Amino acid sequence: MPEHAPPSVLFVCVHNAGRSQMAAAYLTLLAGERVRVRSAGSLPADEVDPAVAAAMAEVGADLSAEVPKVLTAQAVETSDVVVTMGCGDACPVFPGKRYLDWALPDPAGRGVAAVRPIRDEIERRVRRLLAELGIAV
Template identity: 65%
Template sequence: MTDTPTVLFVCVHNAGRSQMAAGYLRALAGDRVEVLSAGSEPKDEINPVAVAAMAEAGIDIAGNAPKVLTVDAVRESDVVITMGCGDACPIFPGKRYEDWELEDPAGKDLETVRRVRDDIRSRVEALIAEIAPVATGA
């Protein structure tokens, strides 16, 4: 893994789960991690309920746009985290792959999306502790 690891979050539409995870990773890890997100079948816009749920947590993802998953994005990443995209993600040797089983927030109410958001936050916090812990003085 590089000094600044790159994490790619992938879900089908790149409109909910992967955008929320990317938002948390950017907010919590800052410049210690490079963050990418993409979808195997991206939507035209971010799920407005996901935007609202993240805004409640103080994170603005409203300006983001869904992006299509590319082989280059996977190749450039140290960690690839999939969220229900099945076999759409190419596999490269030497990468760390995780599959986070998360409910799809598409079409769900705010209460459901809040639960998904909170689950994502705890997973992102654990990921940061593993790949980009805060340096302590020696």
Template identity: 70%
Template sequence: MSKPTVLFVCVHNAGRSQMAAGYLRRLAGDRVDVLSAGSQPADQVNPVAVAAMAEEGIDIASRQPQVLTEGAVREADVVITMGCGDACPFFPGKRYEDWVLDDPAGQDLAAVRPIRDAIRDRVQVLVAELLA
């Protein structure tokens, strides 16, 4: 079986999708290709998300929000939207999930930690499923 590709999508590609991608890179290593994107990408990753992930020893500070493209969706085996109602192109044969999660935008670190932890828990389940 070839290496699976996972695409995390949220509107700004600055918080939830970046945290999820950071966890998947950490937990799966080079066994999974990781993409993240947004329909309206921000200029930078949310600094509070960066701080929350730094507490876990994961550096997402150098990541740059990317625009969602049809090509990224075509490349992915699994497309995970992050509870933001983002319109995502649909292609048969792909696995789609919507993870309903609060948006960390405008929140302080104490409010972002539970979002981060929920993302970590979901990514751990995803890794177990993908690499079983």
């Protein structure tokens, strides 16, 4: 095991079909293996929202193989940073973790044009988070 493991970031939203998938994809695109990235949902959907997948494809992120995942206590416990995006009280809290809450509109049921501004705001926040973690992009 490396002496300094990369930080682990978990993105959580209700359905794990939109905001958390976009955030995880951006973090992976920008940081690569310098950060361990996961996403989950308190009530995961059956699939990633098609408009979200289309909007992310425009910036080079392929979400076609992604499947919404259920949020587990273990995922939270093993993360250094937990970014919630509307999971409410369903997100377990563990001492010593850094929690951020990103209030963002839910892209569910919106077209690609409406998803783009949400996607772009998520990119800005992911870049800010990487700077806070000391990871250059």
